[in-house]
Amino acid sequence: MASLRKGKTVLITSTKGGVGKSTFALNLAGIYSTIEKKVLLLDLDLTSGILAMSLNKKYNKSIYEMSEDIKNNVFEDFSNYTLNYNKYIDCIACPKDPRDASKIDLRYIDIIIDQASFIYDVILIDSSHTLSPTNLYLMDKVDEILFVINNDPLNLKSTRSMVSILNNMNISNYKVLLNQSNNPFKDYFSLYDIKNIIQANIDYTLSSEFYIADIDKLIMSGKIVTMSSDIARIYNKDYSSLMNIATDYLNQGSDDNGKK
Template structure:
């Protein structure tokens, strides 16, 4: 796989020096003056090598630690002033190497080669994991509309993505799906386009029909018109899920407030079913019917009841919910209309923009519990120096 090379330093002479050196090695690279710009680039790429030079606005060790945490397929080389080098900090920040800014050119080249090996091994490991077909499918369902099912699907996806997992969300509310809307996206291609353009008249490939969001979440969007829903069958969904399992760690399926063929196929393929309940009698009645139906299908053991908008009122409590449903409530999400509606209107998941709110912490906790559940139930727990050249500082000034 092609690797990407990025250089970050506030001082252009250092960025230019490293870029010129890479160019002599026939390696093209991009330079950045601010970490925020680099972060955007890393979000949309895989297999990255970052040379991080002196930076006075933000501690380079902090930048390195964040890059290696958020982008595990990235290797960072620290290129710092001698007095700023701290090998212990470099180790804890996850750097592949740390060099004096006046190091010999060959030393920098050797470090880059070391970083290339590290990234290549990471990519090979990810490919091997994908070939093991260990992706987990989480289907979010409810037999009553308006209980927050899509909001939970979207924010759970972001919560799981924070664990460095590759996540895709499939919008199976084929008539009135809003997953793309909650990500502030207007898809040009949807699941309908995949069925008509690739599955029925092509090679069945899915790559060109996946909507990629800046957060790192991929989306298989619902059709633009309700009448297109009837053209999508359980056969299509079964094939789609099996193909996506080869490419992702987590597949989240958002379903309509009804048990139709396509959603039943998703439920049957699921490792976990999140059944969304709320503190009102119609929702509880329908929730009980959903559990009984899933029990008949042999899927009851996969159900996790999530009580959304948990704000107990007279006569309506968590205990009553458990009595009516005949199941324990796995997790609760507090009522926070202001945070949630603001998130929806902005098209930005509240787990991302309001991560300290109680509602975001509840969803993040659900993500943590899912990771723990999958981990517990996994079958198989988841240079010789050449002749020295001039120092880098001299190299930076040469023409």
């Protein structure tokens, strides 16, 4: 049901690929579905997004057709462009043909995000790890930015550069998620070291215990890990962390997000 209250927009990004952003976005959407909040997964990893594929449902239109229709004044109802996963989770896919990515004007993405915020409680925006014009625009646009990092020397160094860029841009509405779950054997640095290297706090952690050995099987069947039965019991601690992140984003007001 549409509401006048604006939903929270969250950009999930990183300085390196393969750190688990997309998997995290899907898992967080699963949590929102469980607590009966409407969530939009917006795939703005425009050239190599995987969200719609991971949900394994048919869809006709992507963000590219959506932006073309806005441009040509033939935009239909928002729901005509979303992949409907269940009662709570919708997804807007990245372009089927990656060559269309560069044809999408940021003005239309802006309109799409604004419209979505009147329909959904939360809009989770998955992105690429590059400092592209799209990502720079998104960092300025969203209520909250979440940097996903791994315990990896190069990733940590590039995150440190990013933190200083954000400070320069007066952006302080970001949080850091240390994801140990997709690379459980990378544990060289302690939490203390990591904070020192990146010069920022670690707000959330997903531990190596959350490594899902048969994740590919789940992906192939379009299942979201956090919606599987027993998950809360088996991965108790990390499930609580995910729930914590989910409720934090629902509760934080968009007025105190630190934007200048």
